[in-house]
Amino acid sequence: MNTTTGRIAQVMAHVRTQIHQRSLVTGARLPSVRAQAQLLKVSVSTVVEAYERLVAEGLILAKAGSGYYVQGSVAPLDLRQAGAPQDRAIDPLWISRQALEGDAQMLRPGCGWLPPQWLFEDGMRRALRTVARAEVDSLSEYATPLGLPPLRLLLARRMAAMGLEATPEQIVLTESGTQAIDLICRLFLQAGDTVLVDDPCYFNFHALLKAHRVKVVGVPYTEHGPDLQAFQAALLEHQPRLYVTNAGIHNPTGATLSPVVAHRLLKLIDGSDLVVVEDDIFADFELTAAARLSVFDGLERVIHIGSFSKTLSASVRVGYIAAKPEWLEALVDLKIATTFAGGRLAQELVWHALTDSGYRKHVEAMRVRLAQAMQIVVPKLQALGIEPWLLPSAGIFVWCRLPAGCDAAQVAQACLQQGLVLAPGNAFSLSQNAGDSLRFNVAQCLDERVFAVLARVLTASN
Numbered sequence: 001m002n003t004t005t006g007r008i009a010q011v012m013a014h015v016r017t018q019i020h021q022r023s024l025v026t027g028a029r030l031p032s033v034r035a036q037a038q039l040l041k042v043s044v045s046t047v048v049e050a051y052e053r054l055v056a057e058g059l060i061l062a063k064a065g066s067g068y069y070v071q072g073s074v075a076p077l078d079l080r081q082a083g084a085p086q087d088r089a090i091d092p093l094w095i096s097r098q099a100l101e102g103d104a105q106m107l108r109p110g111c112g113w114l115p116p117q118w119l120f121e122d123g124m125r126r127a128l129r130t131v132a133r134a135e136v137d138s139l140s141e142y143a144t145p146l147g148l149p150p151l152r153l154l155l156a157r158r159m160a161a162m163g164l165e166a167t168p169e170q171i172v173l174t175e176s177g178t179q180a181i182d183l184i185c186r187l188f189l190q191a192g193d194t195v196l197v198d199d200p201c202y203f204n205f206h207a208l209l210k211a212h213r214v215k216v217v218g219v220p221y222t223e224h225g226p227d228l229q230a231f232q233a234a235l236l237e238h239q240p241r242l243y244v245t246n247a248g249i250h251n252p253t254g255a256t257l258s259p260v261v262a263h264r265l266l267k268l269i270d271g272s273d274l275v276v277v278e279d280d281i282f283a284d285f286e287l288t289a290a291a292r293l294s295v296f297d298g299l300e301r302v303i304h305i306g307s308f309s310k311t312l313s314a315s316v317r318v319g320y321i322a323a324k325p326e327w328l329e330a331l332v333d334l335k336i337a338t339t340f341a342g343g344r345l346a347q348e349l350v351w352h353a354l355t356d357s358g359y360r361k362h363v364e365a366m367r368v369r370l371a372q373a374m375q376i377v378v379p380k381l382q383a384l385g386i387e388p389w390l391l392p393s394a395g396i397f398v399w400c401r402l403p404a405g406c407d408a409a410q411v412a413q414a415c416l417q418q419g420l421v422l423a424p425g426n427a428f429s430l431s432q433n434a435g436d437s438l439r440f441n442v443a444q445c446l447d448e449r450v451f452a453v454l455a456r457v458l459t460a461s462n
């Protein structure tokens with residue numbers, strides 16, 4: 001498409017993408033005609049024509065003598081457009097939709113949760129019976145703004161056990177881990193701010209941050225945590241407002257943060273404006289507790305969040321945030337503004353389940369079962385030429401490379417046709433350099449059909 005029309009369309013597409021990806025936000029000035037022409041290696045008249053057409057479309061406006069600006073009211077946010085640009089078919093929302101929507105017959109080695117039979121079904125049923133007999137308030141009232149006091153006390157004790165000092169008044173219950181991050185984004189971010197994430201990271205961080213219209217910058221994740229050189233460079237170049245990461249077991253790599261990296265990272269951010277969000281959703285899967293940024297930092301600039309979706313129930317929606325008092329107060333106000341209050345019923349259920357005498361045994365058995373699943377699944381993947389990036393110390397995920405020449409997105413699409421939902425690497429990677437990787441959930445890989453389908457698809461794609 002080397003015609004003038006083609007070149008004009010190319011400039012228009014470039015500007016549209018930048019606006020959709022929030023690299024150019026409302027009110028931002030576009031590069032000058034001359035600079036854009038140089039950047040895209042086209043003539044000045046091509047850029048002028050492209051800009052004028054975008055003005056006619058209402059996407060940008062021209063200010064006489066000053067330049068071109070992103071129009072005040074941009075098109076409604078389209079998260080599909082905001083996804084991985086090189087691969088529209090498979091973006092962060094692709095996996096969520098496939099894993100959440102697929103019919104019950106589908107096999108889901110790519111999904112991020114345990115099969116229902118692995119969860120604390122007996123305990124949840126006991127909790128339901130207990131709550132059904134409780135006073136009517138539990139069944140019908142809003143929760144208090146911070147959330148159910150005994151559950152916050154229990155969480156404060158669990159945090160103290162891992163060395164994190166937080167009073168129950170420093171803990172607010174949310175509807176989920178996702179809502180916890182959303183509230184924190186609402187508190188700290190403005191459109192156009194920069195947020196650091198791990199590359200790769202949990203794919204829904206990308207989707208959620210795009211919804212907040214911020215610029216997202218990826219920092220490569222190593223076996224011991226974020227690459228500190230890259231982290232420092234990103235800190236200097238972008239002055240990010242937030243860094244969103246996992247505590248303990250990292251999604252998708254299964255790596256864990258080392259104490260040295262945790263300590264150095266906190267030193268790096270000393271004196272900056274950066275706030276760290278540490279998502280501890282996999283805490284109960286750990287055999288030995290890894291380093292927590294929040295523990296070293298004492299909740300000064302680190303906010304600690306979590307939820308019960310992975311170990312108790314994703315159906316009963318409860319998450320939490322632990323933060324320093326002044327931030328916590330603001331988060332509680334935001335929670336009221338955006339959801340009014342939490343549901344008391346869900347909080348009561350979680351509290352009864354966590355204090356059930358069988359919960360500790362259930363969690364211990366689940367860890368053993370997961371370790372066994374890891375031992376069974378990894379060699380089976382290796383037999384197909386699918387190699388783990390590292391052997392996780394615990395948890396549900398193993399991050400793997402496909403045999404040379406295989407494209408994870410194509411493999412995932414082909415497997416989907418055969419009833420298998422996979423999690424292709426680039427959905428987790430901002431830099432899009434994980435096109436040969438897949439995340440496997442070992443608990444969802446214990447059905448032989450998983451390997452039969454993979455073998456068929458890999459043979460066909462070689």
Ligand SMILES: Cc1ncc(COP(=O)(O)O)c(C=O)c1O
Nearest residue numbers: 112176177178202251281307309
């Ligand atoms: C790292 C991470 N954080 C948060 C969530 C979502 O948690 P919730 O169900 O509490 O919204 C997930 C779900 O897969 C996750 O993997």
